[in-house]
Amino acid sequence: MDNDNRVxxxxxxxxxxxxxxxxxxxxxEKLEIARQLARLGVDVIExxxxxxxxxxxxxxxQIARLVEGPVxxxxxxxxxxxxxxxxxxxxxAEKPRLHIFLASSDLHMDKKLRKDPxxxxxxxxxxxxxxxxxxxxxxxSLEDATRSREDYIFKVIEAVxxxxxxxxxxPDTVGFAxxxxxxxxxxxxxxxxxxxxHAVLSVHCHNDLGLAVYNSLAAVQNGARQVECNINGxxxxxxxxxxxxxxxxxxxxxxxxxxxxGINLKEIYRTSxxxxxxxxxxxxxxxxxxxxNAFAHSSGIHQDGVLKDKRTYEIINAxxxxxxxxxxxxxxxxxxxxxxxxxEEMHYELDQEEFATFYQSFLELADKKKExxxxxxxxxxxxxxxxxxxxxxxYLQTVSGTKTVPAxxxxxxxxxxxxxxxxxGAGPIDxxxxxxxxxxxxxxxxxxxxxxxxxxxxxxxGEVSIKxxxxxxxxxxxxxxxxxxxxxxxxxxxxxxxxxNLQANRNSNNIFRNRxxx
Ligand code: KIV
Ligand code: ZN
Numbered sequence: 478m479d480n481d482n483r484v485x486x487x488x489x490x491x492x493x494x495x496x497x498x499x500x501x502x503x504x505x506e507k508l509e510i511a512r513q514l515a516r517l518g519v520d521v522i523e524x525x526x527x528x529x530x531x532x533x534x535x536x537x538x539q540i541a542r543l544v545e546g547p548v549x550x551x552x553x554x555x556x557x558x559x560x561x562x563x564x565x566x567x568x569x570a571e572k573p574r575l576h577i578f579l580a581s582s583d584l585h586m587d588k589k590l591r592k593d594p595x596x597x598x599x600x601x602x603x604x605x606x607x608x609x610x611x612x613x614x615x616x617x618s619l620e621d622a623t624r625s626r627e628d629y630i631f632k633v634i635e636a637v638x639x640x641x642x643x644x645x646x647x648p649d650t651v652g653f654a655x656x657x658x659x660x661x662x663x664x665x666x667x668x669x670x671x672x673x674x675h676a677v678l679s680v681h682c683h684n685d686l687g688l689a690v691y692n693s694l695a696a697v698q699n700g701a702r703q704v705e706c707n708i709n710g711x712x713x714x715x716x717x718x719x720x721x722x723x724x725x726x727x728x729x730x731x732x733x734x735x736x737x738x739g740i741n742l743k744e745i746y747r748t749s750x751x752x753x754x755x756x757x758x759x760x761x762x763x764x765x766x767x768x769x770n771a772f773a774h775s776s777g778i779h780q781d782g783v784l785k786d787k788r789t790y791e792i793i794n795a796x797x798x799x800x801x802x803x804x805x806x807x808x809x810x811x812x813x814x815x816x817x818x819x820x821e822e823m824h825y826e827l828d829q830e831e832f833a834t835f836y837q838s839f840l841e842l843a844d845k846k847k848e849x850x851x852x853x854x855x856x857x858x859x860x861x862x863x864x865x866x867x868x869x870x871x872y873l874q875t876v877s878g879t880k881t882v883p884a885x886x887x888x889x890x891x892x893x894x895x896x897x898x899x900x901x902g903a904g905p906i907d908x909x910x911x912x913x914x915x916x917x918x919x920x921x922x923x924x925x926x927x928x929x930x931x932x933x934x935x936x937x938x939g940e941v942s943i944k945x946x947x948x949x950x951x952x953x954x955x956x957x958x959x960x961x962x963x964x965x966x967x968x969x970x971x972x973x974x975x976x977x978n979l980q981a982n983r984n985s986n987n988i989f990r991n992r993x994x995x
Contacts, residue, residue, distance in 0.1 A: 817832060
């Protein structure tokens with residue numbers, strides 16, 4: 478395989494992925510994901526759309542300053558104000574790229590922009606020239622390219638390359654394309670645009686018809702050499718092409734897709750889990766490559782086959798994507814050494830003090846649950862706070878039933894003070910949340926609530942992830958416990974503590990920080 482077969486992976490989890498309803502991330506969370514994307518080996522990180530909010534601007538700026546390795550890019554419309562703002566946010570990056578976009582379909586130009594195609598073409602060229610005055614690396618995207626007139630997009634591509642664009646991106650913005658047709662479009666661009674060899678040809682596929690991955694692969698087979706995709710396929714509406722699926726298709730079927738990427742396969746599993754936890758978007762159990770059922774065999778015939786030879790019913794080995802790194806099932810009798818060893822296998826590094834806190838939580842869990850799996854350890858790491866929280870749960874009692882008014886008693890510790898409140902509610906969780914509100918006096922709005930079982934069985938840990946808003950702030954809270962009401966209360970308290978930290982501008986206690994060997 479020569480260099481012609483190298484496909485660049487452009488990750489847009491932090492920009493298009495964050496456009497998933499309910500997936501808003503704060504700056505710290507974006508930074509942690511960006512660091513993990515660098516470990517994963519993506520070539521480009523699209524860190525955000527800086528003009529969209531001051532918060533996003535700061536998040537992109539922090540990523541640009543702190544994350545080394547990949548190209549860091551930020552999105553901008555074809556207006557100076559956007560480009561200035563995007564450049565200001567990424568200018569300190571080791572390898573900055575400006576990413577400019579404008580619609581190219583008659584539908585978008587006429588109905589949305591209310592502009593003539595020639596005016597749009599001129600704007601595109603001027604924007605690229607302007608971006609070029611800041612950096613050599615400029616990407617230009619033709620929004621809604623797959624519903625645009627071919628002669629028009631060829632003209633735009635030629636003009637923006639002449640103006641200095643180094644990457645040309647062809648988005649299937651509404652997931653309308655089908656593979657043969659999309660592949661053909663890429664081929665035509667390569668043959669009909671005379672200066673196309675001066676730019677890298679990229680694609681960006683949405684999944685409205687469930688074809689995003691297939692369309693991206695068809696494009697690569699026809700000469701595209703950058704693929705824009707997101708972890709777990711999250712993104713606007715039905716999402717974007719899933720990074721892990723594209724990469725694995727190339728690894729498992731090199732006969733069909735003889736291409737290579739710079740992706741470190743062993744980091745796929747961890748990246749996927751991290752993105753799911755921090756965005757609060759669960760991974761479907763049957764999700765290709767990464768869902769928990771992807772390596773589970775339930776029918777007797779399949780189990781028999783796999784026991785005799787895994788290859789009978791498995792084309793992807795979980796170990797390949799870092800999913801089974803030395804799995805060990807721990808119990809209450811497992812000593813510190815075994816627990817630390819397992820954490821190290823999972824690439825978590827805790828200092829002595831952190832490990833002491835962690836081990837205590839592990840013992841409490843192992844008392845309730847006979848077998849503790851690696852997934853449980855990961856959930857515990859999310860749950861325990863290594864910094865002093867403002868409020869700590871000391872006591873919780875709830876009542877609920879068919880003929881009872883649900884009620885809760887909550888006792889919280891704040892410094893040396895013990896604070897207790899009682900409340901009724903629509904259910905025990907609502908009652909407990911209201912009791913907490915009475916104690917803290919903080920008014921929040923619950924936007925999103927997710928509960929999932931971390932492993933199998935009735936004694937499985939329940940992991941609750943919630944999203945609350947307070948004024949203009951969005952906060953994700955998480956909690957785990959074998960008792961789902963307790964997990965829900967912990968998640969709520971976690972969000973309250975984070976909010977207080979944020980207001981006081983204190984440092985994060987995000988467990989992902991520095992916890993990976995970088
Ligand atoms: O889907 C799309 O067209 C986009 C562009 C801004 C690249 O996200
Ligand atoms: Zn998009």
